[in-house]
Every structure is written in C-alpha cells, then in structure tokens.
Amino acid sequence: MKGTHLGEFEELVLLTVGVLQGNAYGVSIGKAIEEKMKRSITISTVHTVLYRLEEKGFVKSEFGGSTSARGGRKKRLYHITGAGYQALKEVRALRDQMWALMPKYGF
Amino acid sequence: MDSTPKPPDWADQILEFFCGERHLDEIQGDLHEWFQYHVQKEGLQKARRGYIFDVLRSLRFHRLKSRQELQSSLNHSIMFSNYLKTTWRLLYRNKVFTLINILGLSLGIAACLLCYIYIQEERSFDKFHAHFEDIYRVNRLEKAADGTREKSSVTAGLLAPTLKSEYAEIEDAVRFLPWFDDMVLSNQDLHILAEEVMIADSNFFQFFDFELVQGNPATVLSRPSSVILSEELAAKLFGRSNPIGQTVKGLAGLDFEVTGITKKAPKNSHFNYDALISYSSTIPGQGPLNFSWMNRWFTQVAYTYVRLNPNTSQEQIEGKLTAFMEKYQPDEIAKFDMYLQPLAEVYMGSNDINHIRKAAVGNPKYIFILTAVALFLLLIGCFNYINISTAKATQRGKEIGIRKVFGAHKFHLMQQFFGEALLLTFLSTIIAILVLFLFLPIANQILQKELNLHLLLHPLMLGGILGLSLLVALLSGTYPAIAMASLKIKAQLGSGFRSRASGGNLRRFLSVVQFGIAISLIAFTILVFQQTKYLQNRSLGFNKDQVIVLDLPNELRANYLPFKNKLAENPNILTISNSQTVPGSPPITTYISDNSQMQNQVEASFWRIDFNFLETYGIELENGRFFDTTYGTDSNAIVINEALAKSLGFDEKLDKQIYFDETTAVPVLGVVKDFNYESLYSKISPMFFSIGRRTDDKLSLKINHNDLASTLADIKVTWEQFETRYPFSYQFLDEEFASFYKAEQRLLKAISFFAFLCIIIACLGLYGLTLFNVNRLKREIGIRKVLGAEIAHVLQLISKENLLLFGIAFVAATPVTWLLMNRWLNDFPYRVDIAWWMFALAGLLVLAIAILTVSYQSIKAAVANPIKILRHE
Numbered sequence: 001m002k003g004t005h006l007g008e009f010e011e012l013v014l015l016t017v018g019v020l021q022g023n024a025y026g027v028s029i030g031k032a033i034e035e036k037m038k039r040s041i042t043i044s045t046v047h048t049v050l051y052r053l054e055e056k057g058f059v060k061s062e063f064g065g066s067t068s069a070r071g072g073r074k075k076r077l078y079h080i081t082g083a084g085y086q087a088l089k090e091v092r093a094l095r096d097q098m099w100a101l102m103p104k105y106g107f
Numbered sequence: 108m109d110s111t112p113k114p115p116d117w118a119d120q121i122l123e124f125f126c127g128e129r130h131l132d133e134i135q136g137d138l139h140e141w142f143q144y145h146v147q148k149e150g151l152q153k154a155r156r157g158y159i160f161d162v163l164r165s166l167r168f169h170r171l172k173s174r175q176e177l178q179s180s181l182n183h184s185i186m187f188s189n190y191l192k193t194t195w196r197l198l199y200r201n202k203v204f205t206l207i208n209i210l211g212l213s214l215g216i217a218a219c220l221l222c223y224i225y226i227q228e229e230r231s232f233d234k235f236h237a238h239f240e241d242i243y244r245v246n247r248l249e250k251a252a253d254g255t256r257e258k259s260s261v262t263a264g265l266l267a268p269t270l271k272s273e274y275a276e277i278e279d280a281v282r283f284l285p286w287f288d289d290m291v292l293s294n295q296d297l298h299i300l301a302e303e304v305m306i307a308d309s310n311f312f313q314f315f316d317f318e319l320v321q322g323n324p325a326t327v328l329s330r331p332s333s334v335i336l337s338e339e340l341a342a343k344l345f346g347r348s349n350p351i352g353q354t355v356k357g358l359a360g361l362d363f364e365v366t367g368i369t370k371k372a373p374k375n376s377h378f379n380y381d382a383l384i385s386y387s388s389t390i391p392g393q394g395p396l397n398f399s400w401m402n403r404w405f406t407q408v409a410y411t412y413v414r415l416n417p418n419t420s421q422e423q424i425e426g427k428l429t430a431f432m433e434k435y436q437p438d439e440i441a442k443f444d445m446y447l448q449p450l451a452e453v454y455m456g457s458n459d460i461n462h463i464r465k466a467a468v469g470n471p472k473y474i475f476i477l478t479a480v481a482l483f484l485l486l487i488g489c490f491n492y493i494n495i496s497t498a499k500a501t502q503r504g505k506e507i508g509i510r511k512v513f514g515a516h517k518f519h520l521m522q523q524f525f526g527e528a529l530l531l532t533f534l535s536t537i538i539a540i541l542v543l544f545l546f547l548p549i550a551n552q553i554l555q556k557e558l559n560l561h562l563l564l565h566p567l568m569l570g571g572i573l574g575l576s577l578l579v580a581l582l583s584g585t586y587p588a589i590a591m592a593s594l595k596i597k598a599q600l601g602s603g604f605r606s607r608a609s610g611g612n613l614r615r616f617l618s619v620v621q622f623g624i625a626i627s628l629i630a631f632t633i634l635v636f637q638q639t640k641y642l643q644n645r646s647l648g649f650n651k652d653q654v655i656v657l658d659l660p661n662e663l664r665a666n667y668l669p670f671k672n673k674l675a676e677n678p679n680i681l682t683i684s685n686s687q688t689v690p691g692s693p694p695i696t697t698y699i700s701d702n703s704q705m706q707n708q709v710e711a712s713f714w715r716i717d718f719n720f721l722e723t724y725g726i727e728l729e730n731g732r733f734f735d736t737t738y739g740t741d742s743n744a745i746v747i748n749e750a751l752a753k754s755l756g757f758d759e760k761l762d763k764q765i766y767f768d769e770t771t772a773v774p775v776l777g778v779v780k781d782f783n784y785e786s787l788y789s790k791i792s793p794m795f796f797s798i799g800r801r802t803d804d805k806l807s808l809k810i811n812h813n814d815l816a817s818t819l820a821d822i823k824v825t826w827e828q829f830e831t832r833y834p835f836s837y838q839f840l841d842e843e844f845a846s847f848y849k850a851e852q853r854l855l856k857a858i859s860f861f862a863f864l865c866i867i868i869a870c871l872g873l874y875g876l877t878l879f880n881v882n883r884l885k886r887e888i889g890i891r892k893v894l895g896a897e898i899a900h901v902l903q904l905i906s907k908e909n910l911l912l913f914g915i916a917f918v919a920a921t922p923v924t925w926l927l928m929n930r931w932l933n934d935f936p937y938r939v940d941i942a943w944w945m946f947a948l949a950g951l952l953v954l955a956i957a958i959l960t961v962s963y964q965s966i967k968a969a970v971a972n973p974i975k976i977l978r979h980e
Contacts, residue, residue: 026137031144043141044164047134063133073136 006091012037013049014088017059018080025064025075026050050078058084112151114142114158120518122162134165193506194527204499205531207875208492211868212535212579215485217542218861219575221550222481224558229469232375232454236316238414241278243421243447245270245411246460250443251710258460262411262445264389264401267308269435270411274427276419281314282386282409283307284401285378285464286358287693288658291833292334292382293356294344298832301340301381304358306401308386312369314414321351322367331394333385334363337371340381358384360661361395374557377454378466404436407462412450421447442698442708464693470850472931480861483624487865488535489583490617491872492528496587497614521588528584529577536576553856586613615912618876621869622916622953627924628862630949634928634941635858639851641939647844648782649690650725650809653681654840655822656689657806660833663826664803670829671806679818682809684723685802687715690784691843692805694794700766701755709754711747711793712784715802721779723809731761731777734798742799744774749781751793765795773797786847787937807840866953870960873909877964906961913957917950 006014016032017024029050030043053059064077122135138161145154198205233239245266247259267282286304293299311317312324319327320338327335334355341350350365357363363384372379388394389401400406415424428445448456455469507520543560551558663670671683688695694712701707720726721733729749734741745765747757757763757775764772781791810818823835925941932938 026133027140027144030141042161042164043137044134044161047137047165073132073139075136076133 006087009045010049010053011088011091013046014053014058014080014084017050017053017078018085018088022077022079024078029078053084054078056083057081058087112143112146112154114139115155117518118159118162122165125166138162138165191526194523194530197527198531201499203878204495204875207871208488208495208531209535209538211488211491211871212485212532212583213488213539213542214864214868215481215488216536216539216575216579217546218481218484218864220539220543220572221558222477224560225477225556226474228375228556228558229455229474232377232467232469233450235373235375236450238417239450241415241417242314242450243413243415243424244450244453245413245445246448247407247443247445249710250441259407259443259462260410260457260460261407261462262409263404263407263436264409265404265435266409267411267413270413270431273431273434274424276416276424277413278416279310279314280411280413281308281310282411283311283383284409285380285466287464289836290357290382291660292336292340292344293832294353297344298834299340299343300834303379303381305378305380305383306386306389307380307383311383314412317372318370320368320370322369327367328383328385329387330364330366331385331387331390332361332363333366333388335367335369335383336365337381338368339371341365341368357382359396363388377457377468404439413447421449442710462693472934473854476854476858480628480858480865483628484861484864484868485579487621487624487868487872489579490621491868491875492531492583493586494614494617494872495875496524496528496583524588525580525584528580528588532576532580532583535579536572540572553853553860555853614876615908618873618909618912619916619919621872622913622957623920623923625862625866625869625953626917626920626946626949627927628858628865629952630920630924630945631928631931632855632859632862633945633948634931634939635851635855637939637942637945638932638935639848639855642787642848642851642935642937643845645783645787645937647690647784647787648726648780649784651690651840651844653809653811654724655808655810655819656691656838656840656843657808657822657826658836658838659804659806660830662832663830666829667803667806670825673825673828674806674808674822677818677821679813680808680810680822682719682723684719684807684809685717685805686720686807687802687804689805689807689840690724690782691786691840691847694785694792697767699795701757701763703766703769703772705766705769709751709793711751711795714794714796715800716796716798717802718798720796720807723807724782726782727780729778729780730759731775733777733779734796741776744776745795745797746777746779747775747795748779748791748793750791751795752778754793783937786844788847788935790936866956870956873957873960874964877961906958909957909961913950913954917946921946 012033013029016029020028020032026043026046030041030046033039033041033046050059050061054061058081059078060081061076061078064075119135122138123131126134138158141161142154142158145157148154149157236242244260245262247262249257249259251257262282264282264284267280270277271280284306286306289300289302290304291298292301292304307328308314309326309329311328312319319335322335327333334357336344336350336355344350344355345353350368353365354362355365366385369383371381385394386401389396389398391397391399391402401408413424415421425446429440432440432445454467455471457463457466457468458470510520510523540560547558547560659667659670667685671685674680675683694714696710696712698705698708698710700709714720718734718736721728731746733746734744747765751757755763755765757778761775761778764774766772779796783791784794785792808822819837822837826835924946928941932941
C-alpha cells in the first residue's frame with residue numbers, strides 16, 4: 001500500500017487536525033504545534049504536509065470562512081478521515097507494542 | 108493611513124506572480140495571518156523577514172502555475188505591451204530629452220569602447236612571438252659617481268653569443284643593432300633611402316617570429332655581406348625581378364648579396380626594419396665592415412635578447428650575471444650591473460631606459476589618462492540621465508498615479524522605468540558603435556595608432572558590450588526607477604501647483620560632480636598647453652633657430668673640406684662648423700676621471716668639433732677659453748661644460764687634468780655654460796669638446812633667414828656637385844627639437860578633445876535640467892510677473908542655485924586637480940609652475956558656458972507673456 005508510513009511531522013500535523021476538529025487549517029495547526037510542542041515551525045512546511053496527507057487520503061479539505069486578517073481570502077479547512085484516524089491508531093499501536101517489550105531501566 | 112502592519116509588498120507580488128490559482132488564496136491568506144501572529148510575537152521587522160522567507164519556501168513545484176497559467180498571467184499584463192508602447196512614445200515625444208540622454212550616453216560608451224581597443228592594442232605588443240614569456244632583453248643598470256643609477260638598453264656586442272655558450276639554461280640569444288642613420292641602398296644606379304636598417308645576428312629569424320618570405324631562416328643571415336630586404340624595399344629596388352642573389356650597395360659603400368626577402372614586423376612589435384644586414388659582416392677577420400666596436404666588451408652598442416628554458420626563472424639567470432661579468436667583463440663591474448627585462452614588458456616599461464633607438468616606447472601614463480577620461484565621460488552621461496529622469500518624475504506623476512490605481516505595484520513600476528533605461532541604453536550603444544566607426548580615423552590620427560574595430564566584433568566582446576549596456580542601464584536607471592515608483596498617489600493625482608522635483612539633493616550632487624570634472628579637465632588642458640609651449644620655446648643655451656644641419660654621407664665626408672669652403676661662399680650662410688655630433692643627436696659617451704688611478708669615473712659625452720662650433724651655435728663660455736687656431740697644442744686639450752666641472756669638482760683655476768685612462772691625460776682649456784643638447788626630458792649631463800680628427804659627420808650651418816628658399820637651393824646644388832648617390836637632405840635644428848615633444852603634443856590634442864566633449868555633455872545635461880526647471884516654474888514665474896517682479900529677479904530665481912553648485916564644484920575640484928597636475932609635472936626636469944590663473948580661467952570658461960546654456964531658457968521664460976501661461980490653467 002502506498003505510504004501508510006507516517007513521518008514524525010506528518011503524524012504531528014495529523015494529530016493536530018484530529019484535535020482541532022473542523023477548525024484545522026494552516027495557521028491554527030501551526031500555532032498549536034508551536035505552542036504545544038514549544039518548537040517554531042515554518043508555515044509552508046505545514047502546508048506541504050497537509051497537501052501530502054490529502055494525497056494519501058488521510059485528510060480531506062473544503063473552503064471555509066474568510067476574515068479581515070487574511071485580507072478577505074478564504075481558508076482551506078481540513079478534516080481527518082477514517083483512513084487517517086486508522087493510520088494514527090496503527091502508529092500508536094506499534095509504539096505501545098514496543099513499549100511493552102521495554103525492560104525496566106533505573107533512569 | 109493604515110495603521111495595521113503589512114508584509115512587504117514586493118514579496119506579495121512575487122507570490123502572486125508565481126503561485127497557482129488554486130492555492131493562492133489559502134496560502135496567501137495563511138501567510139498574512141501568520142504574519143500578524145508573528146508581529147505580535149516578535150515584532151514588525153522580524154515578521155517581515157519571516158514573511159519573505161515563507162514566500163520563497165511556498166514556491167514549491169506543485170503549487171506553481173502550470174505553463175498555460177504562466178503564459179496567460181504574462182499576457183494578462185496587457186500592461187507589458189502597454190509598457191513597451193508607452194515607453195517608445197514617451198521617448199519619442201520628449202525628443203529633446205531623449206536626444207540629450209542618448210547623445211551623452213553614446214559618447215560615453217563610445218569613449219569607453221575606444222579606450223578598451225586602445226589598451227588591448229598596447230598590451231598586445233610583442234606577444235605574437237612564440238615563447239614570448241621566456242624571452243627577455245638584457246639591460247644595464249649604470250652606476251654613476253654621484254650615486255644615481257640609470258638604465259640603459261644597449262649592451263656589448265659579444266654578450267649574446269657568450270651568454271648562450273656559457274649557460275645551458277639560455278636556449279638562445281640574439282643581438283641586433285639598428286643603424287644610426289638612414290642608409291642609401293643602391294641597385295646599380297637606382298638609389299633608395301632606407302630608414303630602418305638593422306645589423307642582425309644569424310639566428311634572428313629563428314629567435315623571433317617574423318615572416319620570412321624567401322630564404323631559409325637558419326641560414327639566411329649567416330654569411331658575411333648578406334642582406335635581407337623587406338618586400339616593399341625589394342620591390343622598389345628590383346621591381347619584378349628576383350632579388351635573391353643580386354647585389355646591393357649599402358653600408359660604407361660596400362656590396363651585399365641579397366639572401367632573403369621578409370615581411371616587415373607587425374604593427375605591434377616594438378621594433379621594425381626595412382632591411383637586415385648580417386652581423387657576421389662586421390666581425391673583424393670575417394666580414395668586410397671590420398667594426399671592432401661591435402664585437403668587443405668595452406663598447407655598449409647592441410640590443411641583446413635571450414630566451415630562457417621554460418623551467419628557468421628570470422631571477423635564476425640574473426643571479427648568475429655578476430659571476431658572468433667577473434669572468435668576462437671585470438673592468439666593467441664598477442660601472443654597471445646587468446638585468447633582464449621580460450619581452451612582454453619592454454614596450455610599456457621602457458620609459459626610463461636610455462639609449463633606445465628606433466624602437467617604439469609606450470607610455471603607461473597615457474593608458475591611465477585615457478581610461479580615466481573615458482570613464483569620466485561615461486559617468487557624466489549617466490549622471491545626466493539620472494538628473495533628467497528624476498527631475499521629470501514629477502511630470503509623470505499623473506501617469507504613475509493612474510497606473511497605481513489600476514493595480515500596478517511598485518515592483519511593476521520599477522520594471523517599467525528600468526525598461527526605459529534599458530531601451531535608451533541599447534539605442535545609445537548602437538549609436539556609440541556607429542559613432543566609433545565614423546570617428547575612428549580621426550581618433551587614429553590623434554593617438555597615432557592604427558586601431559580597428561575587429562576586436563569588437565568578436566562574439567565574446569559583443570557579449571561584453573551587451574553587459575556594459577546593462578551595467579550602464581543599471582547605473583542610470585536604478586535611482587530614477589526607485590524614485591519614480593515611490594511617488595505617493597494622492598499627491599500626484601491632485602493638481603500639483605508647485606510639484607517639487609524629487610531627488611533634489613542627488614541631482615545637486617551630480618551637477619556638482621559634472622561641473623567639477625569639466626573644470627578639472629579644462630584646467631589640466633591649460634597646463635598641458637603651457638608645458639608644451641614651454642618645452643618648445645625655452646631657451647636651450649644655444650641658438651637652434653638659425654641652424655641647418657647636414658648629415659654627410661660617405662662621399663661627401665671624404666670631401667668635406669672643399670664642400671665646406673664652397674658653401675662658405677654663400678653670403679646667407681654666416682658660419683659653418685663641422686663635427687661628429689650636433690645638439691639633438693644621441694650622444695656618444697665615455698668614462699673619464701680626474702685622477703690617474705681612474706677612480707670615481709664619470710660618464711661624459713664627448714663632442715668632436717671644429718674651431719667654429721661655439722660661434723655657430725652661440726654657446727657661451729663661462730670660464731677660460733675655447734679652441735683657437737693660434738695655439739698649436741689645442742688638439743690635445745678639451746673644453747668641458749659646467750655639469751662636468753661640477754661633477755669632477757673643478758674650480759675656476761682650471762689647473763687639473765682629465766684622464767681617459769691611466770696614461771692619457773689632457774688639460775682643460777675652458778668651461779662652457781650648460782646647454783640642453785638633449786631634449787628637455789633630461790637634465791644636462793656632463794660633456795666635453797675636443798678638436799681634431801673625425802669631425803666629418805655633420806655640417807652645421809648658421810644662416811640668416813633672408814631668402815631661405817634660394818639658400819636651400821644653392822646648398823642643394825653644391826651638394827650634388829660633390830655627392831652622387833645620396834639625395835640632398837637637411838634638417839632645421841629647431842624642427843628637430845620640436846619633434847622631441849611629439850608625445851606632449853599628442854596628449855594636448857587628445858585631452859583638449861576630451862575636455863571639449865565633457866563640456867558638451869555636461870552642458871547638454873544642464874540644458875535639459877534647465878528646460879525642465881523652467882517648465883516647472885512657468886506658472887510661478889507668470890504669477891510673479893503679474894505681481895510685478897522684474898525680469899532680472901526672475902532670472903536670479905533660476906540661476907541662483909546653479910551658481911552655488913558651480914562654486915562648490917570649483918572649490919572641490921581645484922585641490923584634486925592640483926595634485927594630479929603635480930604628479931604629471933614631476934616627470935619633467937624642466938617645467939612650468941602651476942599658476943592660479945589656470946584654475947581661474949577654467950572656472951570662468953565653464954561658468955560662462957553654463958551661464959550661456961541656462962540664460963537662453965531663462966530669458967525666454969522671463970520675457971514670456973504671463974497671461975499666455977496662466978491662461979492654460
């Protein structure tokens with residue numbers, strides 16, 4: 001199957017899309033990642049990832065409202081799809097499996 | 108005015124231009140929101156920088172426009188073709204300004220191109236020889252008693268072959284000697300005068316890459332009594348018949364066999380020849396000429412060139428030369444050292460080298476001056492363009508305002524104005540090349556060269572010229588483009604009553620620079636003119652204006668006494684003197700000393716003359732007496748000049764003797780006042796007169812100027828009675844001396860020409876600016892007049908600022924010019940002083956022309972009927 005493989009950043013963005021639940025677009029996702037994860041990102045990276053995710057079928061998009069801060073331009077809002085949700089769950093499952101096998105360290 | 112912060116406009120334009128339709132809205136919207144977010148987080152500047160960064164990063168492949176989209180977006184700027192049309196129309200409608208700009212730019216570009224060709228030609232000298240990088244000329248560095256060191260290009264006749272045999276690293280060595288005078292070569296009764304005859308070594312054509320038309324390079328110059336003729340000379344002497352094997356009568360009246368025909372050297376060779384005589388002809392015992400002075404160590408007469416092994420460096424050989432001299436020339440070590448001069452540098456780098464005969468010497472200062480002037484011209488042309496364009500920006504305010512309303516961004520506007528500059532510059536470049544074509548002959552005359560434009564037609568050069576155009580367009584167009592694109596909309600669309608011309612300060616600065624350059628150039632021209640005049644007219648300490656010099660050829664020399672006596676019968680010939688050398692001819696030198704151990708030797712030129720010499724030339728005695736027929740022992744004494752007396756430490760008593768070697772000593776009869784027997788480039792060097800033998804080379808005739816033509820005719824008749832081969836030739840001594848300063852005369856011509864051009868271009872600029880200013884102020888002038896202002900007052904309005912600018916330029920230009928003048932004058936031991944009136948005159952001239960230029964406009968405006976002007980409101 002083509003690219004069910006999720007990169008780290010892709011996973012991050014996809015998670016955020018799910019969390020934001022219908023209010024997810026470039027800026028909101030970017031802000032969330034910057035605040036939550038304390039790392040600064042380039043907004044065009046977010047765009048690129050979103051387009052890739054859409055190509056893979058993990059998200060779908062539609063045009064949303066425009067505001068004056070955007071100079072009257074429309075937003076593209078993203079929603080997570082079933083396939084996307086599935087992909088996230090698989091990744092999480094993989095992680096859990098690995099953690100289960102992890103011996104106890106004294107760190 | 109909007110208070111919300113905005114991201115950089117031009118970055119937005121780039122985004123809009125390149126990004127595909129589908130994604131433009133969301134990306135640009137996101138980017139703007141992100142920008143606002145960051146303005147709060149990090150401040151405006153960082154947010155703006157980040158925006159630019161984001162735009163660039165957003166331009167990824169799938170989001171770019173497809174091919175058709177791009178095409179249509181270009182076409183969608185019907186703006187583009189509109190720009191082209193408007194640009195053309197604009198240029199055409201403002202014919203005057205356009206013409207001024209084109210003229211200025213094309214003159215500047217043409218000057219730069221000419222400069223380039225000239226420099227390339229000068230730098231290419233002698234580089235056509237194979238392995239020229241390994242070829243060097245051997246020069247001498249002389250050691251004078253007073254510590255000065257002079258360079259000389261002549262070396263001993265034995266040097267070349269000995270160097271070659273001594274060092275394996277010297278692959279080949281050649282010697283040659285240009286003959287001192289013109290030589291008559293004869294084929295039976297046909298006598299042709301050859302001006303550049305050389306005596307050259309047998310390996311001449313193997314060493315140098317000259318084209319031998321007939322003859323084997325290896326053998327053509329080996330036998331004694333061989334001569335090689337240039338194609339032209341052969342044609343003159345032998346017409347159509349084959350010269351090879353035939354006999355030519357030449358040097359010393361001897362017969363030479365023609366063994367080869369050659370093409371003359373190309374134009375960019377530092378030496379040239381009409382005929383070549385084999386060196387072996389001069390070797391005592393081998394050839395008939397028996398010139399021992401050309402084949403020993405003591406006399407320095409020949410030019411020696413060596414070719415080193417490519418792996419050997421110049422320093423390696425130079426290091427060995429001291430040992431070489433110890434072995435072969437031990438007596439000369441005290442007098443000079445030898446060193447190598449790379450062939451590529453010989454042409455340009457020989458200005459300070461003495462004894463260069465019949466060789467072209469280039470002047471690196473010329474190149475510098477020419478380049479500077481060409482660049483000045485170009486700069487002035489660009490400055491004009493900038494001035495005129497920015498000034499006119501206000502006129503186009505309405506146009507710019509409207510364009511902006513219809514959506515043109517600053518970026519677009521800058522493109523438009525750049526486009527204008529580019530179009531104009533391309534036109535100027537084409538015209539520049541045409542101008543060059545037309546004026547090349549004149550330029551060649553002034554520069555004394557034969558430049559051609561082939562260099563320019565090389566594809567690489569054409570690319571370079573294109574690049575130059577672009578550069579000029581950039582230089583001229585950047586500021587106006589920015590200035591005009593930044594005009595505020597509102598201010599323009601309203602009815603500007605007195606629209607301020609933008610870029611005032613820059614324009615003033617540029618005008619000041621233009622004035623300054625013009626003043627500088629004119630002042631310098633005046634200086635060159637004065638110096639040239641001085642060189643030609645300064646008293647030399649002897650009389651050159653009434654003297655004719657006859658160079659006696661062989662037959663006449665044998666009979667010089669009867670010839671002289673016959674000439675003396677002519678009442679217009681006042682005095683005649685015969686001598687070996689005359690003022691203005693290259694001096695022959697030797698070393699003398701004031702003690703018998705020959706320590707502290709001084710190099711002095713010696714003059715073999717007769718009893719009439721002092722009278723013929725009007726040279727004054729300072730001390731003692733001159734040669735006199737009443738004293739029988741005078742043939743064993745000498746008369747020296749002040750310079751020699753000083754360097755030997757003689758006082759008035761004249762009781763010391765001069766030693767030529769350990770055993771030969773002569774008394775000194777008198778001291779003559781110093782006189783400039785060489786050009787005024789050299790200070791007066793020590794010399795002495797001696798009487799007696801070998802004074803049959805030249806006759807100096809002091810004449811009175813009555814009926815010059817018939818005097819010359821008489822001399823000619825007498826000449827032909829005694830001499831059958833050589834045609835009658837004579838030299839006016841003052842003409843001979845004037846010809847020394849040809850270089851300065853050329854410089855004068857060239858620099859006057861350029862100064863003239865400079866003023867024209869600067870005035871064109873001034874004219875254009877004034878035209879514009881006057882138009883701008885028309886209404887104001889009209890109103891003032893209605894209110895009762897006088898014409899003079901109005902004129903004042905226009906001229907005030909210009910006068911101030913001129914004043915600043917004058918004050919700034921004067922010290923800089925003074926410095927440059929000093930540097931140029933430093934080369935001359937005899938020079939004029941820099942006078943204040945040179946600057947004053949230059950300033951006045953520039954001021955006068957500027958005033959004339961401005962006043963025509965101003966008067967027209969001041970006199971114009973105010974009603975007519977105001978009616979148009």
